[in-house]
Amino acid sequence: MAYKVLKKEMLNPTVFLMEVEAPLVARKAEPGQFIILRIDEYGERVPFTVADFDREKGTVTIIVQIVGKTTRDLSQVEAGDTIADFAGPLGHPTPLEGLKKVAVIGGGLGTAIAYPQAKKLHELGADVTVITGFRNKDLVILEDELKAISNKLIVATDDGSNGNQGFVTDMLQKEIDAGEKFDTVIAIGPLVMMKFVCKLTEKYDIPTLVSMNPVMIDGTGMCGGCRIIVGGETKFACVDGPDFDGHKIDWDSAMKRGKMFADYEKRACEEGHCRIGRTNRAD
Amino acid sequence: MPNMRMDKNPMPEQAPDVRNKNFLEVTLGYTAEAAIDEAQRCLNCKNKPCMQGCPVSVKIPEFITHMKDGDFEGAYQKIKETNALPAVCGRVCPQEKQCESKCVRGIKGEPVAIGRLERFAADYHMANVEDTVEIPEPNGKKVAVVGSGPSGLTAAGDLAKMGYKVTVYEAFHTAGGVLMYGIPEFRLPKDIVQKEIANLRALGVDIETDVIIGRTLTVDELLNDMGYDAVYIGSGAGLPNFMGIEGESLNGVYSANEFLTRINLMKGYKFPEYDTPVYVGNNVAVLGGGNVAMDAARCAKRMGAENVYIIYRRGKEELPARAEEIEHAEQEGIVFKLLQNPTRILGNEDGWVTGMEVIHMELGEPDESGRRRPVPIEGSEEIIEMDTVVVSIGQSPNPLIRQTTEGLETNRKGCIVADEDGKTTKAKVYAGGDVVTGAATVILAMGAGKKAAEAIDKEING
Numbered sequence: 215m216a217y218k219v220l221k222k223e224m225l226n227p228t229v230f231l232m233e234v235e236a237p238l239v240a241r242k243a244e245p246g247q248f249i250i251l252r253i254d255e256y257g258e259r260v261p262f263t264v265a266d267f268d269r270e271k272g273t274v275t276i277i278v279q280i281v282g283k284t285t286r287d288l289s290q291v292e293a294g295d296t297i298a299d300f301a302g303p304l305g306h307p308t309p310l311e312g313l314k315k316v317a318v319i320g321g322g323l324g325t326a327i328a329y330p331q332a333k334k335l336h337e338l339g340a341d342v343t344v345i346t347g348f349r350n351k352d353l354v355i356l357e358d359e360l361k362a363i364s365n366k367l368i369v370a371t372d373d374g375s376n377g378n379q380g381f382v383t384d385m386l387q388k389e390i391d392a393g394e395k396f397d398t399v400i401a402i403g404p405l406v407m408m409k410f411v412c413k414l415t416e417k418y419d420i421p422t423l424v425s426m427n428p429v430m431i432d433g434t435g436m437c438g439g440c441r442i443i444v445g446g447e448t449k450f451a452c453v454d455g456p457d458f459d460g461h462k463i464d465w466d467s468a469m470k471r472g473k474m475f476a477d478y479e480k481r482a483c484e485e486g487h488c489r490i491g492r493t494n495r496a497d
Numbered sequence: 498m499p500n501m502r503m504d505k506n507p508m509p510e511q512a513p514d515v516r517n518k519n520f521l522e523v524t525l526g527y528t529a530e531a532a533i534d535e536a537q538r539c540l541n542c543k544n545k546p547c548m549q550g551c552p553v554s555v556k557i558p559e560f561i562t563h564m565k566d567g568d569f570e571g572a573y574q575k576i577k578e579t580n581a582l583p584a585v586c587g588r589v590c591p592q593e594k595q596c597e598s599k600c601v602r603g604i605k606g607e608p609v610a611i612g613r614l615e616r617f618a619a620d621y622h623m624a625n626v627e628d629t630v631e632i633p634e635p636n637g638k639k640v641a642v643v644g645s646g647p648s649g650l651t652a653a654g655d656l657a658k659m660g661y662k663v664t665v666y667e668a669f670h671t672a673g674g675v676l677m678y679g680i681p682e683f684r685l686p687k688d689i690v691q692k693e694i695a696n697l698r699a700l701g702v703d704i705e706t707d708v709i710i711g712r713t714l715t716v717d718e719l720l721n722d723m724g725y726d727a728v729y730i731g732s733g734a735g736l737p738n739f740m741g742i743e744g745e746s747l748n749g750v751y752s753a754n755e756f757l758t759r760i761n762l763m764k765g766y767k768f769p770e771y772d773t774p775v776y777v778g779n780n781v782a783v784l785g786g787g788n789v790a791m792d793a794a795r796c797a798k799r800m801g802a803e804n805v806y807i808i809y810r811r812g813k814e815e816l817p818a819r820a821e822e823i824e825h826a827e828q829e830g831i832v833f834k835l836l837q838n839p840t841r842i843l844g845n846e847d848g849w850v851t852g853m854e855v856i857h858m859e860l861g862e863p864d865e866s867g868r869r870r871p872v873p874i875e876g877s878e879e880i881i882e883m884d885t886v887v888v889s890i891g892q893s894p895n896p897l898i899r900q901t902t903e904g905l906e907t908n909r910k911g912c913i914v915a916d917e918d919g920k921t922t923k924a925k926v927y928a929g930g931d932v933v934t935g936a937a938t939v940i941l942a943m944g945a946g947k948k949a950a951e952a953i954d955k956e957i958n959g
Contacts, residue, residue, distance in 0.1 A: 238713050252670055258763060258772035259670075284772060299670040301707035431763070431773075434668050434709055435895050436735035437755035443746055448739060453897065467746050470848025474748040478774030486769040 216296035217251075220273060225355040228280045229323060230289055231265070237272030239264075239302045245330035246308030246425065246457055249274060250433040252299040253287055256487045260284050261430045261452075263327040264303060274300070277326035277355075283482040304433045305456045308400070308423065310334050315341040317389065317396045318364075319382050319411055321403025322348060327425060328402040329356055336363040343394070344368070345385045347407070351376035383410050396420050401460060405469050412460035424460035426451045428471060442468050500537035503606030508613055517798045517829040520682045520766055524588075529567065532617040536564035539609045542601055547611060550599040552944030553580050553651075557596060557611055564614055573622040576615055581654040581697075582647065582943065584623065584689045587616025589680060590940045591819040623692055630699040636660035638957050641725040643710045643898070646674020647939045648930030649731035650697060651946030652953075656729075657700040659954050664725075665702060668709040671762065674733055676939070678762035679754075681792050683799070684822070687761075711897030716905070720925055727925045727953045730913060731946060734892040734931035740784065744842025745888070749778060749850035753785070753793045753889035760796050778884030779803045782853055784839055785889035786811065787936075791822040793887045794831045802885070805831050810838040810858050810871040836860070836871065840878065842886055853883045894932045902926075910935060919949030927953055 221233040239249060243264045250259050266275035280286050291297060308331050316335055320328035325346040335342050344364040348354050349372045361367050368385045370378050386399070399422040401411040408424045415422040428440040428451050435453035442451055443464035449455065509525040510516070516523050527535065539561040547557045555576055563571035576583045592598075592612040600608030640656050642649045645667040653663045671677050676690045698704065708714060710732070719725045737752035739745050756775070759765040763773035777800040783793045786809035797805045807826070809816060812835050816823055827833070836858045843852040857877035860869040899907045906914040906922035912935055919927040929945030931937055 238708065242713065256771050258774075299707050301668065301670070301709060302713065304709065304712055431755060431758055432669065434712075434735075435897065436737070437758055438737050438739065438752040439755045441739075441746060448741075448745065453895075464746075467848065471746065471748060473848075475774045475776065478768065478776065482769050482772055482774065486772060 216298060217300040218296050219291055219293055222291065222293050225277065226353050229277060229326075229353075229355055230280075231275060231277050231326075232288070232291070233273050233275045234297070234300055235272060236274050236300045236302075239274050239300065240267045240269050240272045243267040243274055243303040244307030245310065245334045247303035247305050248433070248456060249276065249300055249302030250304060250430065251276075251288075251297055251301070253284065253291065254298050257287075257298065258284055259299075259431055259433070261304070261427070261433055263425070264330065265326045266330060274302075277323065279323040282479045283486045286483070301433070305452060306454075308334075308425075308457050310338060310340075313338070313340050313398050315343075315395065315397050317343045317345060317386060317394075317399045319386065319399060319401045319403070320344070320346045321382055321401075321407035322353070324401075324403030324407070324425075325356055325360070328400065329359060331400055331402075332360065333363045341365050343389060343396070345370070345382050345389075347372070347382035347385070347403075349373065381410075382407060383414050386411065386414060390418055398423065400424075405465065405472060408460060409463075409465040409469075412463070412465075416461050422460040423457050424463065425456050426458060426463070426468065427456065428468065429474065442471070499540055500534060502538065505538075505607045505610040505613070506531045506535040508610075513825075513828040513830070516683065517795070520799055522686050523683050523825060526620055527613055527617045529569070529621075532564060532569070532614060533567055535610050535614060536561045538602060539565070540601060546599040546601060547596045547609075550596040552595070552940045553947055555580050555583075555596070555615070560618065561609070561611075561614060564618065569618050569621040570626055572614075572618040573626075576618055579947075580615075580943070581651045582693050583615050584619035584693060585647070585676060585685060586940055586943070587612050587614075587619055588685050589819075591938060593820050595940065623689070628696060628699065630696070632701055633658055633660045635662060636958065638662070638726045639664070639724070640953060641666060641719045641723070641728045643716070643728065643730045644668075644674060644732040644930075644932075645672035645694075645704060646731060646733050646930065646942065647676060648733070648942035648946040649674070649729065650694065651943040652729045652731060652929070652950045653702045653946075654697050654700060655947055655950035656953065657697070657702045659950070661954075663702045665704045666708040666710050666714070667704060667706045669762065670706050672704050672706060678758045679789065679792065681757070681761050681796055683795070684792065709897065711895075711901040716898065716902040716923075716926060725925075726957050727927060729919070729946070729949055729953065730898060730921075730926065730928040730932055731930045731942065732895060732898055732932045733942075734894045734912075734936045736893045736895045736911075737888070738891045738893060739888055740839065740890060742839060742841050744844055744850070747842055747844040747850045748848050749776065749884055750842060750886045750888065753783075753789045753887050754892065756793050756887045757789070757796065760800070766796070766800060775800060776885070777802050778850075780881075780883045781805045781885040781887065782808050782839070782881070782883050783887045783889055784808050785891070786816040786818060787889065787891070788818045788822055789936075790887075790889040791818045791826050791831075793889050795822075795826055795829060797885065797887065798829055798831060806834050806881070807831055808834045808837050808839060808853075808855060810836065811868065812836055812860060815868055834881075837879075838871065838873065842883075843880070850884055850886055851882070852880050853886060854878055854880050892931075892936045894935075898932075917948065918952035919945060920952060925956075
């Protein structure tokens, strides 16, 4: 089985969007779920969140940041090429029904992962405040898309280059200080960002859902590589999550586990199998 | 006149200090001469006790009779009548607990090497005979098989031969289940597994990879929307158990499933040619004493670990692994720390494993399973330096299918409840193998697949 890439588009210098033909995945996908892909027979299995889907067309969109060998190789795959494997949808959909006033927070690439949640909440009639944060204005993605589905959109940059300097936590604090009463906060992004959002919302007793992104292999619950500690219990993010109550996560353990293969990832980039000249042309 | 020598013909194998550095097959198989000589040790008993020990009832004396005459292809065809995967079974079955345990020659001396003969016949066929597959006459009915491990493949093959249109749904990107991700290359070469699977495809069995039943599709959708006449669930017991001790989240701690999947399925032993990394330190503890533990330990050694320990809470007699694997592990330098039980895993500030505390055990009275219960010896704790830990204390069935299938009864261990024929509490749904029994053996899973295929045919076609 091979899966055809219908579209590839760079969103900023290191982030790209990829629309893949995968009708069975598209038929069932819901916000919060993810897929596992493998580029070719030498490839590793890597999870990516479903950023969008089109049930009619039978396509699923992922948004990828180039951070290592596999994402770099994937960035070389163009529209018309195929990738070997694209399995899903995996994990539980985010429970969004019944929420009235929600702050959806996306950090960096997490913005792309938060987008389908915000969109679904908007469709369900919730009042949605989207707060996204980037290092600088050149890295901002999905601004128009988010504007279309949010009641309020706040785009912050670390360096203030878009005129709105600060971290997402600063922006959330401002909203809370201004008297906004969120019944739920959804935070998606780097572990450290999610951790600090949770620390803030804990003070105000605002229920907070986070989307965990540990190392995964199969994504179906058969290896436990993605285990995290939630409320003192071991959970498998791929089948029990990926969303969890952010106030119960053992962040330190999660951050340390995220580094388990750091040295290998570096080696893979430097010495790994070269794919140049052998992408999978579909035709 | 049969060959009355007491011992089996030995099987040539790679030298221990050579093979513990590579992933090539350890045992090299019989030569034709050795196979004929070994076949002549069979007495061709009238009541065939060996067959009672085989879960798929291979016609053992009959196939061995062909081998005596050097008719290896005839022997292969005889085995194939009841066993879909002879090259696999000849290699991984615990024959000492099955066919060979019942062999009359085993009363005085060693039993006939049935497994080695089966393997020889299958390897001979693969090397010398072009398969001609007769596509069976279609009967117009279709069956879905969930999982492409030994149980699902057997059910699929048998049903296809009866004329059913069979589709196998596999969650991974490669078919074969534990034969691909679990059992290492040095015990079961993967091209052999893939050749057996290619034979099934030639029979008309359709294998859909990347489909996770319970997520991509559900059992109810297979029956109601897609119109399958029956579903066979052979999804195995793939959910790893952890011990629940301190330190299991540290870096350097793996479940055996993760460790073996990275190495075998993802070919992590060929990193960085293949992209999947596997971290293995110098001192590796494998917790548990089954075949999976032996496989993990022997893989760790081959990945370059200096010291590899099997840590098991009972004694050597109680080790559940296959006798040949225990022997091979010992020869390869795996150290057995028996009657010891881990109590916690120690780590450093960065979250990496640095050691393990174990407590020594003694054997007390037999428990309900008949095995003597290990009892901790107070004050006998000891700390062992360690940088990698592989937890191999068993697996349970994955919850995805039971959580998403209406009316499918499971027991408190999460295993699907099924009768002897594999019939579950849900109409048209059958199950077998590890998903019913909990983690067991390849051949028992195949036996279950075979029985269920017969039962499905009986239900559909009377």
